[in-house]
Amino acid sequence: MMVHGQKGFKFQNWAKTYGCSPEMYFQPTCVEEVRQVLDLARKQNKRVKAVGGGHSPSDIACTDGFMIHMGKMNRILKVDKEKRQVTVEAGIFLMDLNVELRKYGLALSNLGAVSDVTAAGVIGTGTHNTGIKHGILATQVVALTLMTAAGTIMECSETSNAELFKASQVHLGSLGIILTITIQCVPQFHLREISFPSTLKEVLDNLDSHLKKSEYFRFLWFPHSDNVSVIYQDHTNKPPISAANWFWNYAIGFYLLEFLLWISTFLPFLVHWINRFFFWLLYTSKMENRNISYKILNYECRFKQHVQDWAIPIEKTAEALLELKTMLESHPNVVAHFPVEVRFVKGDNILLSPCFQRNSCYVNIIMYRPYGKDVPRLDYWLAYERIMKGVGGRPHWAKAHNCTRKDFEKMYPSFQKFCALREKLDPTGMFLNASLEKVFF
Numbered sequence: 001m002m003v004h005g006q007k008g009f010k011f012q013n014w015a016k017t018y019g020c021s022p023e024m025y026f027q028p029t030c031v032e033e034v035r036q037v038l039d040l041a042r043k044q045n046k047r048v049k050a051v052g053g054g055h056s057p058s059d060i061a062c063t064d065g066f067m068i069h070m071g072k073m074n075r076i077l078k079v080d081k082e083k084r085q086v087t088v089e090a091g092i093f094l095m096d097l098n099v100e101l102r103k104y105g106l107a108l109s110n111l112g113a114v115s116d117v118t119a120a121g122v123i124g125t126g127t128h129n130t131g132i133k134h135g136i137l138a139t140q141v142v143a144l145t146l147m148t149a150a151g152t153i154m155e156c157s158e159t160s161n162a163e164l165f166k167a168s169q170v171h172l173g174s175l176g177i178i179l180t181i182t183i184q185c186v187p188q189f190h191l192r193e194i195s196f197p198s199t200l201k202e203v204l205d206n207l208d209s210h211l212k213k214s215e216y217f218r219f220l221w222f223p224h225s226d227n228v229s230v231i232y233q234d235h236t237n238k239p240p241i242s243a244a245n246w247f248w249n250y251a252i253g254f255y256l257l258e259f260l261l262w263i264s265t266f267l268p269f270l271v272h273w274i275n276r277f278f279f280w281l282l283y284t285s286k287m288e289n290r291n292i293s294y295k296i297l298n299y300e301c302r303f304k305q306h307v308q309d310w311a312i313p314i315e316k317t318a319e320a321l322l323e324l325k326t327m328l329e330s331h332p333n334v335v336a337h338f339p340v341e342v343r344f345v346k347g348d349n350i351l352l353s354p355c356f357q358r359n360s361c362y363v364n365i366i367m368y369r370p371y372g373k374d375v376p377r378l379d380y381w382l383a384y385e386r387i388m389k390g391v392g393g394r395p396h397w398a399k400a401h402n403c404t405r406k407d408f409e410k411m412y413p414s415f416q417k418f419c420a421l422r423e424k425l426d427p428t429g430m431f432l433n434a435s436l437e438k439v440f441f
């Protein structure tokens, strides 16, 4: 059967910050149909972009050529109970995989904030969460297959096409269409989350101790104040409990916040007050939640937003955050929405991983878009980026940044190696788009 392409499809990412109108939109259901799309693209000299959950805040998944939505290639192909490994089609959503793995007594050892994203999508952009014993999500991958621009299927692992494997673990959608992924799982587990208030000074002074105390430690800093909410997540055998409360979480923490942030678009100085007020309302008491791992590792990201999220060497955490704080104090007109989310990730050896060869601290800043309205952020964005660059940071591949090839060559010791592999696999640039041109040219 010939795969059917749809004309007139409009794509928008989750945050509605980027969209595109691909010339043709395909939803293949099997490898043969992916091959047909690539054959057609080669014949017609078209560019191709796969899309997963469309959650990337940047335009990395956009194209005006052929778009391949991978959502129908979402089956579990094999579960190796002995090795605790699962092989999946690359378009599987992690929220479906989490539920399926539970049936086998297995789980993913770490997840990002949301699970309505696909296996190939999260590894493609170096998605991470927190836990200094845990790498980015791509470090859970033990093998994968991809179809190159020529239509060849490459099997990659530590022992087969090892160099390509290290490149394709964070592939940026630039090496080919990822078809299957084998993931190392862990036995199913439950987590206990406790969150409690602190100050930026206390957390930075005692960073090592916090990192030792909790397996999945992260903290939220409320800019324009010293306030911090510390979050510990650790294994537990105790039964689930939930501190969730619709009134506080949604009526206040979502709807009232969105309304006040919208008001603050007319009166920007209100943001200082909003950050303090919401900390006082929602984050000053100790909270406890317990549940199966994925229900604790995933968390609410509220409404649409712009984000930047750079990985810096972990030893630069205090220097970078204090510089950001000083910048905000000395420029009261620069406003910063809460939270600045600070997470910690183990170093790895994946060529384009922001944590390549170093334990890292990710500093995630956001500016919400209340009711879809953009709030001026240029000064905040540029100052943050200058500070992150100054301490040797590397930007998240799916989020905003102003870096170009020159920057990446300095940031990544293996950048040239990745480029050489990409050019060999895709000499005509079939898998490029505007976003990747900024990276590779």
Ligand SMILES: Cc1cc2nc3c(=O)[nH]c(=O)nc-3n(C[C@H](O)[C@H](O)[C@H](O)COP(=O)(O)OP(=O)(O)OC[C@H]3O[C@@H](n4cnc5c(N)ncnc54)[C@H](O)[C@@H]3O)c2cc1C
Residues within 6 Å of the ligand: 014, 015, 049, 050, 051, 052, 053, 054, 055, 056, 057, 060, 061, 070, 090, 091, 111, 112, 113, 114, 116, 117, 118, 119, 120, 121, 122, 123, 124, 125, 126, 127, 128, 129, 172, 173, 174, 176, 177, 178, 179, 301, 396, 398
């Ligand atoms: C609410 C929200 C919360 C988030 N939380 C986190 C977080 O906690 N940590 C974090 O690091 N990031 C986070 N992100 C970013 C998100 O994890 C990444 O953008 C991730 O890549 C999204 O996965 P996706 O399936 O939506 O991929 P998409 O955005 O659809 O695609 C991402 C990239 O992968 C490519 N791609 C997808 N499928 C394939 C395939 N089969 N073959 C080849 N290339 C492919 C695309 O072309 C694109 O380049 C968050 C984003 C949102 C909107």
